[in-house]
Amino acid sequence: MNVMTTIYNFAAGPATMPDSVINQIKEDLPSYANSGMSVMEISHRSALFDGIIDDAKQDLRDLLGIPDNYQVLFFQGGCTLQFTAAPLNLANNYHRIALLDSGHWADRARDEAQRVGTKVDVLASTKADHYTKLPVLKSLTQNTYDYLHITTNNTIEGTAYSELPDTGATELVGDMSSNFLGQQYDMKKFGLVMAGAQKNLGIAGLTIVIVRNDLIGKVKNLPSMIDYDLFAKKNSMFNTPPVFAIYTAGLVLKWLKEQGGVSEMERRNRQKSGLLYDFLDNSQLFTAPVEKAARSLTNVPFITGQPELDTKLIAQAADVGLLNIKGHRSVGGMRASLYNAMPYAGVEKLVDFLNKFEKNNR
Numbered sequence: 459m460n461v462m463t464t465i466y467n468f469a470a471g472p473a474t475m476p477d478s479v480i481n482q483i484k485e486d487l488p489s490y491a492n493s494g495m496s497v498m499e500i501s502h503r504s505a506l507f508d509g510i511i512d513d514a515k516q517d518l519r520d521l522l523g524i525p526d527n528y529q530v531l532f533f534q535g536g537c538t539l540q541f542t543a544a545p546l547n548l549a550n551n552y553h554r555i556a557l558l559d560s561g562h563w564a565d566r567a568r569d570e571a572q573r574v575g576t577k578v579d580v581l582a583s584t585k586a587d588h589y590t591k592l593p594v595l596k597s598l599t600q601n602t603y604d605y606l607h608i609t610t611n612n613t614i615e616g617t618a619y620s621e622l623p624d625t626g627a628t629e630l631v632g633d634m635s636s637n638f639l640g641q642q643y644d645m646k647k648f649g650l651v652m653a654g655a656q657k658n659l660g661i662a663g664l665t666i667v668i669v670r671n672d673l674i675g676k677v678k679n680l681p682s683m684i685d686y687d688l689f690a691k692k693n694s695m696f697n698t699p700p701v702f703a704i705y706t707a708g709l710v711l712k713w714l715k716e717q718g719g720v721s722e723m724e725r726r727n728r729q730k731s732g733l734l735y736d737f738l739d740n741s742q743l744f745t746a747p748v749e750k751a752a753r754s755l756t757n758v759p760f761i762t763g764q765p766e767l768d769t770k771l772i773a774q775a776a777d778v779g780l781l782n783i784k785g786h787r788s789v790g791g792m793r794a795s796l797y798n799a800m801p802y803a804g805v806e807k808l809v810d811f812l813n814k815f816e817k818n819n820r
């Protein structure tokens with residue numbers, strides 16, 4: 459590839475990061491804050507790191523409007539470990555949770571909850587529609603569940619909830635991994651939010667949990683590494699935290715603040731995804747299979763319906779610097795992930811490329 463080609467990385471995660479953050483990391487790498495030590499080398503018990511973790515927590519609170527009666531916790535083990543941790547911490551009354559089956563990640567959450575003995579009732583599923591729609595909760599009048607689990611944005615299938623389901627007295631738990639900080643939600647509506655960092659907040663190795671105080675500390679003798687109450691008491695430093703990943707997330711959060719915060723990100727994500735959806739909807743060759751009302755702002759799957767043509771397109775796109783537009787193996791076709799760090803110019807270049815490809819392959 460020509461080294462002068464501008465690269466746009468449409469990967470679903472790990473995903474593209476803001477250029478300015480990469481440059482800041484480069485600058486800080488040999489000596490963080492004139493300490494003579496790399497951030498990779500500093501102690502998590504140092505004043506230097508205290509500043510990093512406290513700023514990251516406060517910036518998350520500011521950006522998301524997290525109320526004071528919620529904890530902001532940092533874990534390792536990916537969002538997948540939270541599929542285990544959430545039921546073990548929260549499903550302590552009925553030992554039963556409800557779930558809306560919106561695709562792959564909801565299914566993974568169901569599976570992990572069941573592995574630790576939690577009963578899971580799937581209240582609605584759009585499996586029969588190949589997850590091109592979102593499951594809708596009819597009513598939840600009786601509170602016989604410790605919580606209802608939803609995936610706010612379905613990374614693989616390309617759907618997202620813009621309105622949260624009304625769960626009545628039942629707590630709502632949201633896996634927000636792939637639209638965290640990319641779309642506005644009212645945090646007060648959730649008992650717990652979980653999100654892996656490597657989609658929209660930096661690099662793998664860090665997972666954010668935001669949880670209301672009254673929901674934690676009810677189960678004794680949980681494994682320490684997934685004990686929300688213990689992590690709250692230890693400021694997420696029961697053991698060595700992922701220092702570099704927290705530092706990186708901190709830089710992304712500062713960048714987000716400079717850009718205008720989550721409302722501005724949502725505006726841009728609507729603009730970027732709108733450009734691509736408009737093109738796809740008017741195309742003779744491409745189809746965006748997801749129902750309009752359910753479409754994700756951050757992950758856009760599309761197909762030609764001809765697997766060989768898809769393969770050709772993915773290769774030609776890579777040749778011009780449009781990387782990682784191959785769809786997930788379970789869905790096929792293409793997928794463009796348009797997280798916060800993807801500039802509008804990247805989507806313009808993608809649409810321009812798809813337009814030319816369509817003309818050349820009629």
Ligand SMILES: *Cc1c(COP(=O)(O)O)cnc(C)c1O
Nearest residue numbers: 536537538563613633635636654
């Ligand atoms: C990527 C993803 C996960 C899994 O995250 P890991 O950090 O790999 O465990 C869970 N849920 C959603 C919605 C995701 O996009």
